[in-house]
Amino acid sequence: MAHLRAAGQRVGRAPDSVALLAVSKLQPAAAIRAVHAAGQQAFGENYVQEAIDKMAELTDLDLQWHLIGPLQSNKTRVVAEHFDWVHSVDRLKIAQRLSAQRPAGLAPLQICLQVNIDDEDSKSGCSLAELPALAEAVAALPGLRLRGLMVIPRPGNSAALHALAKTHADLLARLPALAQQPFDTLSMGMSDDLDEAVAAGSTLVRIGTAIFGARAPQAPSQPSSDA
Numbered sequence: 291m292a293h294l295r296a297a298g299q300r301v302g303r304a305p306d307s308v309a310l311l312a313v314s315k316l317q318p319a320a321a322i323r324a325v326h327a328a329g330q331q332a333f334g335e336n337y338v339q340e341a342i343d344k345m346a347e348l349t350d351l352d353l354q355w356h357l358i359g360p361l362q363s364n365k366t367r368v369v370a371e372h373f374d375w376v377h378s379v380d381r382l383k384i385a386q387r388l389s390a391q392r393p394a395g396l397a398p399l400q401i402c403l404q405v406n407i408d409d410e411d412s413k414s415g416c417s418l419a420e421l422p423a424l425a426e427a428v429a430a431l432p433g434l435r436l437r438g439l440m441v442i443p444r445p446g447n448s449a450a451l452h453a454l455a456k457t458h459a460d461l462l463a464r465l466p467a468l469a470q471q472p473f474d475t476l477s478m479g480m481s482d483d484l485d486e487a488v489a490a491g492s493t494l495v496r497i498g499t500a501i502f503g504a505r506a507p508q509a510p511s512q513p514s515s516d517a
């Protein structure tokens with residue numbers, strides 16, 4: 291994506307230091323097929339069942355699947371069996387289930403911890419106070435590899451992007467064992483704050499609208515139970 295390269299060049303980032311995750315939620319499998327044909331391998335999905343349905347339609351392609359939406363404990367098994375990455379882990383119970391349910395024949399599930407930096411109203415993301423203990427515990431789980439942190443800031447809050455980068459560096463200094471995971475990922479930046487996120491040190495931007503165009507306005511309904 292030329293825009294991503296340009297954003298990196300402006301702030302002196304190496305060309306390959308920012309990975310692109312194409313966020314394909316609410317887009318049909320045919321749209322994923324077209325973007326893959328243009329050279330994209332990594333796709334991000336928010337809704338587990340929608341993602342599983344599309345995976346079944348796209349088994350002929352070599353794709354990497356990232357879950358970026360909220361994950362309830364009754365969905366961990368299917369996620370552990372089908373995804374490569376989960377960016378939205380924010381509590382130990384979910385991480386323990388994913389680790390235990392990751393099939394032995396697959397590589398460890400790559401994990402980012404979602405941090406709630408600036409949104410008191412959101413139930414997603416762990417607090418900064420909870421983060422060190424959560425990171426230490428997740429890093430010890432055999433079926434997972436703790437790769438970094440993820441944030442969804444309030445629109446326009448680029449201070450949260452810098453705060454996440456600092457949090458990532460502080461955590462690595464405090465828990466040097468994380469370097470072995472390797473703890474190398476800052477998952478931040480969406481269509482509207484791509485440039486700010488790259489300037490703040492993002493290593494992985496999650497871009498939907500700017501690649502696929504607008505989504506259908508209505509998200510599919512999600513079960514509210516957390517059995």
Ligand SMILES: *Cc1c(COP(=O)(O)O)cnc(C)c1O
Nearest residue numbers: 313358480481482496497498499
């Ligand atoms: C939908 C979504 C994106 C992509 O958003 P766009 O504004 O379409 O680029 C990125 N991250 C998360 C967590 C999302 O839910």
